[in-house]
Amino acid sequence: MHLMSDRAVMATGVVGGTLPIAVGHALALEGDAVAVTFFGDGAVQTGVFHESLNLAALWSARVLFVCENNGWAEFSGRDEHTRIADVAAYGHFHGLPTAAVDGGEVVSVREAALQLLARVRAGEGPALLECHVMRIRPHYEGDLRRGDRAEGDPLARLEARMLTDGFSPDDLARRRADARAELDDACARALRDPSPDPVTDAELVFASAL
Numbered sequence: 599m600h601l602m603s604d605r606a607v608m609a610t611g612v613v614g615g616t617l618p619i620a621v622g623h624a625l626a627l628e629g630d631a632v633a634v635t636f637f638g639d640g641a642v643q644t645g646v647f648h649e650s651l652n653l654a655a656l657w658s659a660r661v662l663f664v665c666e667n668n669g670w671a672e673f674s675g676r677d678e679h680t681r682i683a684d685v686a687a688y689g690h691f692h693g694l695p696t697a698a699v700d701g702g703e704v705v706s707v708r709e710a711a712l713q714l715l716a717r718v719r720a721g722e723g724p725a726l727l728e729c730h731v732m733r734i735r736p737h738y739e740g741d742l743r744r745g746d747r748a749e750g751d752p753l754a755r756l757e758a759r760m761l762t763d764g765f766s767p768d769d770l771a772r773r774r775a776d777a778r779a780e781l782d783d784a785c786a787r788a789l790r791d792p793s794p795d796p797v798t799d800a801e802l803v804f805a806s807a808l
């Protein structure tokens with residue numbers, strides 16, 4: 599929900615909030631650039647999910663909708679808030695090319711995403727990718743009640759697959775250390791950055807300065 603970067607246009611604590619923004623963003627993009635929006639299965643029961651898929655399909659917006667379906671919305675199991683088991687059903691219903699994959703299998707996610715992205719880029723309209731995943735950590739740190747399934751960790755599964763595919767344990771250890779160093783460096787840089795000046799709080803919120 600809360601990731602931002604130069605290419606991550608927005609994130610928000612409002613469940614489903616990124617969906618219509620992604621459609622608008624896609625309509626403003628030029629060339630064959632594509633907007634990709636990630637959301638949980640909890641967002642699928644919001645009205646904007648359906649409005650966004652419908653409008654994107656009608657206007658052939660270049661959007662890839664990616665749902666991470668872990669079967670939970672905060673503390674409610676999927677069967678407590680919907681009678682529809684698979685999110686992919688809504689893709690078919692709204693007329694989008696749709697795929698459903700094991701979201702813990704990195705290679706399958708990549709292959710399915712590339713196939714759908716090729717269609718979106720070609721101007722065939724939006725697409726929906728449903729990734730079935732496990733919640734590997736509780737909803738928030740300290741909540742140990744439900745859904746802690748470490749065996750669903752996509753990185754651990756990828757490592758196991760790479761070892762089977764012939765990568766050496768040393769190679770994997772080196773890659774892990776490189777990734778760790780990159781993250782440590784990014785965290786250190788973020789902590790060193792000065793906090794924003796409070797007088798700039800309205801910048802980029804309104805079209806013209808207050």
Ligand SMILES: Cc1ncc(C[n+]2csc(CCOP(=O)(O)OP(=O)(O)O)c2C)c(N)n1
Binds near residue numbers: 637638639668671
């Ligand atoms: C509009 C809105 N309603 C309710 C909430 C409270 N809330 C936070 S997370 C969440 C569940 C979202 O489900 P999902 O996207 O599947 O995330 P998961 O619980 O699987 O991490 C809810 C209802 C919110 N943040 N925004």
Ligand SMILES: [Mg+2]
Binds near residue numbers: 670672
């Ligand atoms: Mg969920």
